[in-house]
Amino acid sequence: MSLYQSIQYHSKTIYLCWHHLTDAVREGRTQYEKAFGVSSGDLFDAIYRSDEEMVTFMQLMHxxxxxxxxxxxxxxxxxPFKVICDLGGxxxxxxxxxxxxxxxxxVTIFDLPKVVHMSxxxxxxxxxxxxxxxxxxxKDSLPEAELYILARILHDWTDERCVELLQRIYKACKPGGAVLVVEALLSxxxxxxxxxxxxxxNMLVQTEGRERTDVQYAALLTAAGFTNIRHCLTGKIYDAVLGHKKA
Ligand SMILES: C[S@@+](CC[C@H](N)C(=O)[O-])C[C@H]1O[C@@H](n2cnc3c(N)ncnc32)[C@H](O)[C@@H]1O
Incomplete structure (x- = not known):
């Protein structure tokens, strides 16, 4: 998908949501329901409302x-990690x-059934x-793995939901394993x-989440049990944070 196509695809969503930007900043919360009539908790139901919209979104992610x-x-x-699971892959x-x-x-790609079919x-x-x-x-049990990838997942959710997901990952993770969080880190x-x-x-107007600093991600990972947390700024748009589960 070209940059132009991607801008075209997002222009309607961005226009509708950013139209409510002032309210979003004043209220400090998502305007998705006001813009689209569905709750941001059902964000992916709305994005995946037709096969065509779903493939376009997936191409954009890709x-x-x-x-x-x-x-x-x-x-x-x-x-060192031979068995990898990409959650929301x-x-x-x-x-x-x-x-x-x-x-x-x-690598196992874990995602909602209709996304897996499309992939x-x-x-x-x-x-x-x-x-x-x-x-x-x-909701469902996670496959056991040595490394879990969470790329552009945590930024969709509140701190509470992030810790809930990270705790589920910690439980499923093999001892000595790790989680790699891939996000655009704020200074x-x-x-x-x-x-x-x-x-x-964009996260504020559309989702329940936000971008975070490396310290904020480290706090979420620590709350779920991960230790030895490090981050790496890649110099590109997305960065990486790695947390470990003790062997
Ligand atoms: C913002 S996209 C990121 C996709 C991919 N990780 C990337 O960076 O290109 C979020 C992904 O999480 C998936 N997802 C959202 N909610 C999910 C859930 N409850 N269980 C499994 N996957 C989910 C979506 O289908 C989508 O593929």
């Missing part, structure tokens, strides 16, 4: 990883980057090292980078 996918999966040496773009960067790993049909075909798992990461005082600030405004 396209950024052509630019910075390799940087985020190599921000840390992930070679969508089109599988990051799964592909993992299997190219780390020849010994396998199999349009994005990942006959890859021996990539498999799929359908489910809801807030400590929130004064930049501009892209992360704009994403955060």
């Amino acid at each position: 396209s950024i990883w052509n630019i910075c996918g390799k940087d985020v999966v190599t921000a840390f040496d992930l070679s 969508c089109s599988g773009a990051l799964a592909k980057h993992c299997t190219s960067a780390y020849p010994e790993c396998t 199999k049909e349009h994005f990942i075909k006959d890859d021996q090292r990539i498999s799929f798992h359908e489910g809801d990461f807030f 400590e005082d929130g004064s930049g980078p501009l892209t992360a600030q704009l994403y955060s405004l």
